[in-house]
Amino acid sequence: MARRTVADQLVAQIVAAGARHVYGIVGDSLNPVVDAVRRAHEAGVDISWVHVRHEEAGAFAAAAEAEVTGRLAVCAGSCGPGNLHLINGLYDANRTRVPVLAIASHIPSAQIGTSYFQETHPDRLFLECSVYSELVSSAAQAPRVIRSAIHHAYGGPGVAVLSLPGDVADEAAHDDGIDVLTPPPPPRVVPDVAAVHALAEAIDAAGKVTIFAGAGCAGARQDVFALAEHLHAPVGHSLRGKEHVQVDNPFDVGMSGLLGYGACQAAVEGADLLLLLGTDFPYDQFLPTDVRTAQVDVDPTHLGRRTRNDLVVLGDVGETVRALLPLVQRKRSRRFLDSMLKKHRRAMEGVVGAYTKDVEHRTPIHPEYAAVVLDEEAADDAVFTVDTGMCNVWAARYVTPNGRRRVIGSFLHGSMANAVPHAIGAALAQRDDGGPRRHVVAMAGDGGLSMLLGELVTLKHYDLPVKIVLFDNATLGMVRLEMLVDGLPSYATDSPTVDYAAVAQAIGIPAVRVSEPTEIRGALRQAFAHDGPALVDLVTDPRALSLPPKITRKQVTGFTAAMSKEVLGGGLGEVMAMARSNLRNVPRP
Numbered sequence: 001m002a003r004r005t006v007a008d009q010l011v012a013q014i015v016a017a018g019a020r021h022v023y024g025i026v027g028d029s030l031n032p033v034v035d036a037v038r039r040a041h042e043a044g045v046d047i048s049w050v051h052v053r054h055e056e057a058g059a060f061a062a063a064a065e066a067e068v069t070g071r072l073a074v075c076a077g078s079c080g081p082g083n084l085h086l087i088n089g090l091y092d093a094n095r096t097r098v099p100v101l102a103i104a105s106h107i108p109s110a111q112i113g114t115s116y117f118q119e120t121h122p123d124r125l126f127l128e129c130s131v132y133s134e135l136v137s138s139a140a141q142a143p144r145v146i147r148s149a150i151h152h153a154y155g156g157p158g159v160a161v162l163s164l165p166g167d168v169a170d171e172a173a174h175d176d177g178i179d180v181l182t183p184p185p186p187p188r189v190v191p192d193v194a195a196v197h198a199l200a201e202a203i204d205a206a207g208k209v210t211i212f213a214g215a216g217c218a219g220a221r222q223d224v225f226a227l228a229e230h231l232h233a234p235v236g237h238s239l240r241g242k243e244h245v246q247v248d249n250p251f252d253v254g255m256s257g258l259l260g261y262g263a264c265q266a267a268v269e270g271a272d273l274l275l276l277l278g279t280d281f282p283y284d285q286f287l288p289t290d291v292r293t294a295q296v297d298v299d300p301t302h303l304g305r306r307t308r309n310d311l312v313v314l315g316d317v318g319e320t321v322r323a324l325l326p327l328v329q330r331k332r333s334r335r336f337l338d339s340m341l342k343k344h345r346r347a348m349e350g351v352v353g354a355y356t357k358d359v360e361h362r363t364p365i366h367p368e369y370a371a372v373v374l375d376e377e378a379a380d381d382a383v384f385t386v387d388t389g390m391c392n393v394w395a396a397r398y399v400t401p402n403g404r405r406r407v408i409g410s411f412l413h414g415s416m417a418n419a420v421p422h423a424i425g426a427a428l429a430q431r432d433d434g435g436p437r438r439h440v441v442a443m444a445g446d447g448g449l450s451m452l453l454g455e456l457v458t459l460k461h462y463d464l465p466v467k468i469v470l471f472d473n474a475t476l477g478m479v480r481l482e483m484l485v486d487g488l489p490s491y492a493t494d495s496p497t498v499d500y501a502a503v504a505q506a507i508g509i510p511a512v513r514v515s516e517p518t519e520i521r522g523a524l525r526q527a528f529a530h531d532g533p534a535l536v537d538l539v540t541d542p543r544a545l546s547l548p549p550k551i552t553r554k555q556v557t558g559f560t561a562a563m564s565k566e567v568l569g570g571g572l573g574e575v576m577a578m579a580r581s582n583l584r585n586v587p588r589p
Contacts, residue, residue: 004173004175005032005036005172005173006164006168006169006170006171006172006173007032007035007036008036008173009142009143009173009175010033010036010103010162010164011037011045011047013143013146014074014150015045015046017071017072017150017154017183018069018072018183019047019073019074019101020046020065020071020073020428020429021047021049021050021062021065021073021074021425022047022048022074023050023052023057023058023059023061023074023076023424023425024049024058024076024077024078025051025054025058025077025082027078028078028079028105029078029079029165029166029169030076030078030079030082030103030105030166032166032170033076033103033105033169036169037049050424050458050462051458051461052421052455052458053454053455054085054454054455055076055082055085055089056085056086056421057420057421058076058077058086058089059089059090059093059100059102059421060089060421060422060424061073061075061089061421061422061424061425061428062074062075062089062100062102062425063089063092063093063096063098063425064385064422064423064429065425065426066093066099067408068383068406068408068425068426068429068430070099072099072100072101072153072183073098073099073429074100074101074103075089075102075103076102076103076104077102077103077105079107079120079166080107080117080118080120081118082105083104083105083122086102086104087125087129088413088415089415089418090126090130090159091415092413092415092418094130094131094156096411096412097156098157098158099153099154099156099157099158100153100160101149101150101153102130102160102162103164104122104126104161104162105164105166106163106164107166108165108167109137109167109168112165122135122163123135123161126159129159130158130160130161131152131153131155131156131157131160132149132156132159132160133160133163134161134162135163136165137168138168138171139171139172139174140174142168142174143173143175145162149161149162154183188316188319189314189315189319190315190316190323191313191316191320192313192314193323195311195312195314195315196320197327199294199311199313199324200324200327202294202310203231203324203328204328204329205273206271206273207333208272208273208336209271209274209331210233210235210236210267210271210273210340211227211231211233211234211236211277212236212256212264212275212276213235213237213241213244213245213277213278214238214240214276215240215241215279216277216297216298216316216317217241217244217245217278217317218244218278219244219318220244220277220316220317220318220321221244221245221247223321223322224317224321225249225251226321226325227324228251230325230328230331231328231331232333232334232336233275234251234263234337235249235251236253236262236263236267236268237255237264238255238256238257239255239257239392239411240279240412241278242255242396242401242407243405246401247402247403248403251337251341252344253267253341253343254344255397256283257283258283258286259392260286260396261347261348261396261397262344262348263340263341263343263347266340266343267340268286268287268288268291269291271291272292273291273293274287274288274291274293274294275296276295276307277296277317278296278297278298279297280297280302281306284306284307288307289308292310293308293309293311294309294310294311294312295309295311295313296313296321297313298314300314360517361517361518362517363516363517365514365538365539365540365541366517366541366544367390367473367538367541367544368394368397368398368544370394370469370471370520370538371394371395371397371399371443372398373520373521373524374398374399374443374469374524375399375400376521377524378405378439378441378524379439379528380402380404381404381439382439382440383405383407383423383438383439384405384406384408384440384441385409385418385419385422385423385440385441385443386407386443387416387417387442387443387445387447387448388409388414388415388416388418388448388478389445389448389476389477390477390478390544391443391444391448391471392478394471406426408426410422416445416447416448417448417449417452419449419468420452420455420466421455422442423441423442423459423464423468424458426440427464427465427466428462428464437465437531438465439465439528440465440466440467443469445470445473446470446471446472446473446474446498446500447495449468449470449500450495450498453503456503456507456509456533457507459533460508460533464533465531465532465533466533467524467533467534467535467536468504468533468534468536469524469527469536469538470500470535470536471538471540472498472540473540473542473544474494474495475493475494476495477493477542479493480493499537500513500537501513501537504535509532510527510530510532510533510534510535511534511537512526512536512537513537514536514537514538514539515539520538524536
């Protein structure tokens with residue numbers, strides 16, 4: 001009988017826990033684990049090694065796979081620099097609260113603490129971006145620590161990190177007979193009866209109620225709609241709440257925050273009672289300080305840390321709303337709801353729609369128009385992965401949720417370069433589930449794509465059906481806007497023009513570079529028809545800026561000062577071009 005190692009035991013435990021892939025780069029201290037994956041795969045076990053080109057991409061890919069499937073996903077890095085590269089993707093996964101196990105291979109155990117070659121202390125380094133981080137120091141300790149790490153990843157949910165010296169991974173396993181791990185079914189988190197009654201009294205006392213919904217409303221959309229109908233309440237949402245509450249929502253007033261649009265901000269500020277459902281919305285400048293606020297959340301650490309809390313209910317959104325509905329009186333007047341819906345329609349036809357009408361023949365391509373065409377051409381069950389920056393804005397405003405689509409991004413960590421590696425994990429997850437090759441659309445910016453450009457090789461290597469739609473403006477658009485509103489002329493934000501379609505073609509990926517708006521639709525259709533990776537490089541307007549629904553006097557002053565500095569520096573032509581690109585997108589009263 002073949003010798004069973006700690007690495008074999010680790011692989012058996014992650015497979016039993018639901019893992020199907022290990023994302024990483026092979027090397028030295030990690031070799032025992034890599035070889036254990038190889039032997040398991042060759043023996044017919046449903047586990048495989050995915051060779052990414054940078055460990056950061058591996059962590060992002062694992063995060064997306066975990067988010068799409070709900071199963072444990074695994075990434076790995078060799079000792080020192082290898083596992084350090086995981087950290088950005090692990091921060092993203094932990095903040096998104098998805099079950100990821102990171103294997104941080106370590107130097108030989110006898111050398112720990114001696115300033116050995118490539119020595120770091122991963123069990124300490126990953127503490128801040130994990131729910132569990134532990135060093136495996138012996139074969140006898142391994143099975144219980146591995147099991148505990150998996151339980152923490154599922155239970156957080158979040159990132160669990162195992163620091164595993166290569167020599168320990170290669171030791172003979174101490175078998176305790178318990179390899180099988182399955183996540184328990186989620187509990188019902190039922191709210192306190194007195195808290196629900198207090199919330200009902202506050203709602204009855206309020207003339208105008210606005211609901212602001214977040215990702216915590218997943219699975220409770222119809223409950224939220226029933227409450228909105230009962231209260232004649234407008235329903236706004238956060239970015240992560242969009243796919244859960246915007247589908248067929250007759251009470252929709254859009255989104256608030258830096259990426260926001262529509263009448264959501266007006267509805268939030270105009271209410272007598274703001275009801276926050278399942279959201280830990282981070283931008284407190286968009287939350288009112290003079291409106292009575294009630295918050296419902298399953299996590300007590302989220303209550304009251306962003307805004308005033310006049311009432312709190314600890315519980316699942318669906319459970320809370322179902323308990324609340326029989327207690328609240330039905331509102332008679334629809335005046336507030338109707339006024340907000342009218343304001344929202346006007347905003348959608350004016351500000352948000354400004355770039356999407358009559359621009360089919362204007363160059364450079366308006367990114368908003370490109371996003372609308374993409375929304376129309378993408379499959380109804382497509383998974384969108386979205387780069388941080390302007391792509392976040394275009395996805396938030398123009399990708400239409402329908403209950404089957406998914407939108408994944410670094411929405412809490414805000415990392416650049418996430419779209420393509422997220423797409424790798426999402427594509428592998430759906431392919432290995434045995435279903436049809438569902439399209440995964442990576443809405444990437446050229447700034448993000450160029451940071452992890454090597455992952456184009458990964459897409460080609462595994463022939464993944466990822467369609468990269470590149471919003472290529474040769475500038476860091478969001479950073480440019482941040483500088484301008486702070487009164488600073490944009491500096492060091494521009495990039496040289498690069499033909500990314502030619503780069504993709506050199507790797508063997510079908511690609512096209514599009515500079516005419518009339519060619520966008522055909523290019524997208526051709527990419528979507530291809531059974532494998534494809535790239536559409538859209539040359540978009542670098543001066544197109546996204547403006548939030550609420551602009552402060554300070555921001556206007558800063559923008560004016562920045563424009564003055566541009567003019568004084570001889571940039572009048574640039575200022576005029578920017579004005580032409582954005583005049584129609586300035587929010588109107």
